Amino acid sequence: MLMKVYADNAATTKISKTALAAMMPCYEEIYGNPSSLHSVGQDAFHAVRDARVQIADILNCAPDEIYFTSGGSESDNWAIKGVAELMAKKGKKHIISTKFEHHAVLHTLKYLERRGFEITLLDVYENGIIHLDDLKNAIREDTALVTVMYANNEIGSVQPIREIGAICRENGVLFHTDAVQAVGHLPIDVEADNIDMLSLSGHKFHGPKGVGALYCKKSIRLPNLIEGGAQERNRRAGTENVPAIVGMAAALKEASDNLEENMKKLSALRDKVIDGLLKIPCSRVNGDRTQRLPGNVSMCFEGVEGESLLLYLDMVGIQASSGSACTSGSLDPSHVLLAIGLPHEVAHGSLRLSFCEENTAEQADYIIEQVPPIIERLRDMSPLWERLQKERGNA
Ligand SMILES: *Cc1c(COP(=O)(O)O)cnc(C)c1O
Numbered sequence: 523m524l525m526k527v528y529a530d531n532a533a534t535t536k537i538s539k540t541a542l543a544a545m546m547p548c549y550e551e552i553y554g555n556p557s558s559l560h561s562v563g564q565d566a567f568h569a570v571r572d573a574r575v576q577i578a579d580i581l582n583c584a585p586d587e588i589y590f591t592s593g594g595s596e597s598d599n600w601a602i603k604g605v606a607e608l609m610a611k612k613g614k615k616h617i618i619s620t621k622f623e624h625h626a627v628l629h630t631l632k633y634l635e636r637r638g639f640e641i642t643l644l645d646v647y648e649n650g651i652i653h654l655d656d657l658k659n660a661i662r663e664d665t666a667l668v669t670v671m672y673a674n675n676e677i678g679s680v681q682p683i684r685e686i687g688a689i690c691r692e693n694g695v696l697f698h699t700d701a702v703q704a705v706g707h708l709p710i711d712v713e714a715d716n717i718d719m720l721s722l723s724g725h726k727f728h729g730p731k732g733v734g735a736l737y738c739k740k741s742i743r744l745p746n747l748i749e750g751g752a753q754e755r756n757r758r759a760g761t762e763n764v765p766a767i768v769g770m771a772a773a774l775k776e777a778s779d780n781l782e783e784n785m786k787k788l789s790a791l792r793d794k795v796i797d798g799l800l801k802i803p804c805s806r807v808n809g810d811r812t813q814r815l816p817g818n819v820s821m822c823f824e825g826v827e828g829e830s831l832l833l834y835l836d837m838v839g840i841q842a843s844s845g846s847a848c849t850s851g852s853l854d855p856s857h858v859l860l861a862i863g864l865p866h867e868v869a870h871g872s873l874r875l876s877f878c879e880e881n882t883a884e885q886a887d888y889i890i891e892q893v894p895p896i897i898e899r900l901r902d903m904s905p906l907w908e909r910l911q912k913e914r915g916n917a
Contacts, residue, residue: 527840527885531726531817532675532703532876537769538728544772545730548765556762557751566764573771580778581720581737582711589736589744589754590767594702594723595626596747597736600758601698601719602630602669604744606639609666609696618660618668618695620644620652621861624675627700628857631669644670649810650679650862657686661693668697672704672720676858676874677809678818680708687716696742702726702734706777707815708785712737724766728878729773733766784879788816791877791886795819798890802897804910808862808872817877822864825907826871826900834896840889843874867906 528536548569554562556570571585578585591597606617619631621643631641642660644652652670661668668690673680683699690697698719704710705720706727712720719742723734738744750759777784796807796819804824823831828844835842844856855869875889901907 524839525885525888527881527888529819529875529877529881529885529889530841530843531878532678532815532874533843534725534731535728535878536880537725537730538773538776540776541729541769541773545765545769548768552764556764557753566762569764569768570762573767576771576775577735580774581705582713583737584740586755587737587740589738589758590762591734591736591747591758592732592763593734594624594700594721594726597721597723597734598624598626598669598700599630600736600744600747601721601738602627602667603634604747605667605696605698605719605742606634607745608743610639612666614664614666616640616642616662616665618642618644618657618665618670620646620670622646622650622674622676622858623669623671624700624702627669627671639666646679646861648863649813650674650677650808650858651681651810651813652686654682654685654689657689661689661695665693665695668695670697670699672699672701672710673708673815674809674858675703676856677820677862678703678815678876679809680704680813680815683717684715687718690718691716703815706774706781707817709781718742724770724773727773727777729770730766733763733770735770780879785816787879788877788881791881791883792817792819794883794886795875795889796821798886799893802894806868808859808864815876817881819873819875819877821873822859822868823871823873823897824868825904825910826897827904828870828872830900831871831873831896834900835892838892838896840892843876844872 552565552569554566556567574585574588578588617639635641644656646652670681670686672683687697696718699717700721702721702723705722718739720737725731746757748759753759799821806822808820832844855866859869859872
């Protein structure tokens, strides 16, 4: 029997009923401009203010340390370019990050490199986790910023954020984290975790798309992103996206209220699927088995082409993702999988399943049942698989 299994929640999530319910009045009743002085405007102003307080409470920061943005990419760009501009004035033009950041970070660092900044990208080793000694050794007198993602979007590995933050504090270096995959999925406390700046995005935790936030510690005088009106304390002008902001706050509140329960449920689902799929010959898990996002399954199957696997899975109702991205006509394997040391031909056979709390044990069984015959079929047609078998004397 065909099932419908959406398992691509790391790409985006379905909006929750709670978030949607919170948004609707913002279209129908609270439609004023938060900058207007009349009551309809003031209702919208209060809705945005309440959302800011709610998010700040969850992250454990002050409401005026939250800046609403259009999403994770904007928050990453703003944080990194902003600090770069700020610190360049003090002669600090060195930035430390990792090899497997999201492109919103990596491409921003490339942009800065072209403008005279020096970038050090830390190794993430086979399990997708940096070594703290590498970080300590990389910090210099002129280091302006350390930016390390909280959890990786492809392989799910979670970094020792609190320790990284502590090292940055000791050395007087600012610390930004792209926490887009972690917020709403892991317990986060910017104070305890020694985080100076943090990016988050609404649509990765059942909020609406096109809205996010940047947490920025009050002591950092971040340069303005958009000139114009006085929104976001003069730093990002433009009339607020009131429904999206309100929806994002409601989604985050819901995720954080159910955090422990969801983490337990998802990690059980994750481990069940990983154990099930590991029975496939010549398969491997990408990333750390325990320091891992609760809902992330990332695996490679030798002699399989990731894109084909996805298409076949879609035909049986399973929506997943592969690490590889098609760049300008040539198939480049994912930079994340290459960063953890996988050879090109192995990285091509990648599969990412990312679960949310709506996924069920029955769906996990269905995945475990559907994937192996598809892999077998793809291998039967694969010249690469044939070659590998010959090399190993199995043919
Ligand atoms: C999705 C994602 C982003 C980008 O967020 P958008 O809101 O889609 O711009 C950035 N970083 C990570 C780790 C992501 O998973």
